[in-house]
Amino acid sequence: MPTPLKEGSTLLMALEIRFLGPWQVLAGHEPVRVAGQRRIGVLARLALDAGQAVPTERILTDIWEDSSAATTAKQLHIVISKLRETFEPHTTEEIIETVPGGYRLALEPDHIDAHLFTRLAKRARTAQAQGATTAADALFRTALQLWRGQPLAGLTAPWARIEATRLEEEHLTVLEDHADLRLAAGEHHALTADLAVHVRAHPLRERPAAQLMLALHRAGRPSEALAVFQDTRRIMVSELGIEPGAQLRRLHQAVLAKDPVLDLTTPAQQVTVSEPYIPAELPADTHAFTARANEIHHLRTALGPADGPTHGPAITVIDGPGGIGKSALAVHVAHAMAARFTDGVIYLNLHGSTPGLDPLTPAQALRHLLRSLGLDGTAVPAAPGEAAARYRSLTATCNLLVILDNARDARQIRPLIPAGPGCRILITSRDPLATLDNAHHLHLGTLDAADAAALLSRLAGPDRVRAEPQAAERIVHLCGGFPLALRIVGARLAARPDWTLSDLETRLADATRRLDVLEYADLAVRAGIAVSHHHLREEPTGRDAAHLLPLLGLL
Template structure:
């Protein structure tokens, strides 16, 4: 059910309007609705319906109205609560008040559009046709709420330099509310900015005369100050030129030695460049640590710069480590980058997310979210505007992310792996030992991070050759020690994923990943884990989702070569009875 009171009181079930009965019965419903979830007693409803002259049968009549309303609206629409009744249903005035509050925190262009849309929900006189003192008081309250929203929308128009467009509307408003000084002040400003200084002065003098004649009062000090500004031609009244919103450019640099991945790049560009679409595309790139997800995302994002001229936002969500980024804090940084002053950024994360969606509703912005740990981290950061797009990377497959275009990134093919090594270590050095380079990248498991470390070690020391580096990697027990160069560290990258595992997942990883075979069938893996096959499958599939195992076919599991080495190291560090 949803209800409307900004006009005749109406109720809808889906798209079908419900018959609400007599004016008194609709007044009963209106009282419950405008209590906005609070309970009203029968006595309070009697006072609302008949004010100072309730009939002796007032309580019984109210209960009859409530019974009929329940029959018309369906079970649960009107609920008993603590000796009273409540109707906690969606209401147009609640949405209107919420929009008015959000608009106060938005820049003028966004606030203006939000308020204009909200004002469309008014369908005439609120609670029209309902009798009584209470209804009259509510009509006055709601009418004041509408006037406040209208003035706020006009204030936004004036801030945007639309003074000429609002003169006619303000003239009509001041005619209906001649003593409302806030509206009179807006009309004076709009006339002055439109080059009609004499008319602006005449508006003020007319108000001053009518107030003196009718009430013996003078205009407020604030309005008198505006009058003085107008007669003196104060430059402060000149509209400021509209400031264009900032265009954030937050992408980290593209890797100059990015190699291969042509099919992946073309696929992602095709999705993210879709010309006509009903919603912003959401792309999730998953894969094991070190496989090159971030590098791929940045290459694609830089290719898309012309497609998203209103900016690119980037955040490292740190989802793999022990200190994941708070989406609320990320939203704060995004809003600040989009030009929202710090004082206007809402305290509540949900309101920040709503402001973020409003700001991007008609812009073309690419949002890149790196290393997401969960769908919950991502959802508040997804804009609603169809002109935007979101590119997410994660070691997890994020199964609960929703309608995302998913890409699972594999290791490099052998030729591309050798090409990457050559671009980092030097083309001539690798070309002179091509066969050794092929074996070297194989020992790296064709993992881009491992190849980058090996190539960087050669680039940093001229005496290191492909053959000497290959010899260093030949010993499995010391291989991960070799694959370390400054902050580039394969073992530390694997550690981030391993430390996030539950004890049961960590044990399963050590036992299954360390097996000396290409892959294991579910039956063998479950036997190793000493579990029934359904339990073993659930545990192994969770490791697949986390990027620590791969499932090349139903019921079969395998592990990347370097993760095997890592798993054996972890198994050796655990007492035998816990392996």
């Protein structure tokens, strides 16, 4: 069940659409009633192409079956309006967007059961190909559990029946792929009953008949295996006028001959692979996070589904000076969006500007990332190039969020970009990383006076701020709109309930002592300046500025 997404004080309840069985639209635990065949039909047409623009002409042709009638376009507009009204109480975001030439369902594909089924099946096949038997089995089972009956039930239009047939064929293929996996794992005894039901329901499908014959043979029931062949042959001859295919006939001969090639060569107990590992590495969100509404919207859009086909991961860089709140913003938005990343969330502090610590090398960072993806430490390649290649392979089909916090420069970042188009990368850095290819950039500035005052109120307590509004205004001004400075001030006030805001304002007003005041426990503005000073000394063009900082009393 998707979790509610918090954005400030607004609760956004993730919608789910289910049509692998009787129609269901859910907001959290509550059903959402969609009435009328045309409304359901339009919603289904959009849901099948979730995240993509669906032309108006196609909707009219499929749902009204006559796009030339003068009133059909108006009727479609009314249906769209009614659907929006239906969803409006459950989300503050527009679920059905008007786009040039049509409409788009702005819903995560994983919140639509058919899309989630396809993605889980793809992951299961990838895991199976990599030898991850246990992981593949779990993914196949999760995918198959999404089915509750006939797809697109109740929709009888030709387009709906075509789509339903396609979905059902995908369902049967996944059932049979899972049966192959279970046969290879030695589950022939348990599998015979499931396959018998499948064969009775689809007597003209030769693949499940062959699987049932093999399971019965391995279970020591050869006469029943031969009977399956005879039943399948009789039905095919009588209904289609053809004999079974060559593969099924060869299997029949092998069962008759008790050919040892049919025996299970790998004992089930030897097929062992680690369970699926889903990283969830986000640091805790801060309860005092305030403002940044425009920035949050920008990042939520960047972390959402792509508007069209993509050939690589989406990269977003948040840059700004130390103490401006880059990491807090990234973590806050990542918590709100984490539910859409079904392969997990990886967080890595690269220590590009951490006082007293050297930045991680790309090789060190890759070791962490590979372990986060479930790779045993001994299996991590020692050579950086090989480690980067393994990382790209493991992320090629993932729906993964990677947060690379506190980056030093683009050289440190480039080897850490995953390969999969379903991946999203969120980077924070004091450097704009302007040379990073295919990246979107968000420059983070200081808080305005109103937002800074709101943050101080949340940190120090609204009663104290209301009691001394002028002192609070002066403190906000002296902190320059920097969240880190305001956090330190708030921590000092929380630790000293006997202090008034005026007491702290007086201390901050003394420019010679301000950096001393803006230091508390493990928080310090001076430490951030010291890191910037160190970086300046490393740059030929920054050495003069680095020389001036101590002279100005900033260290």
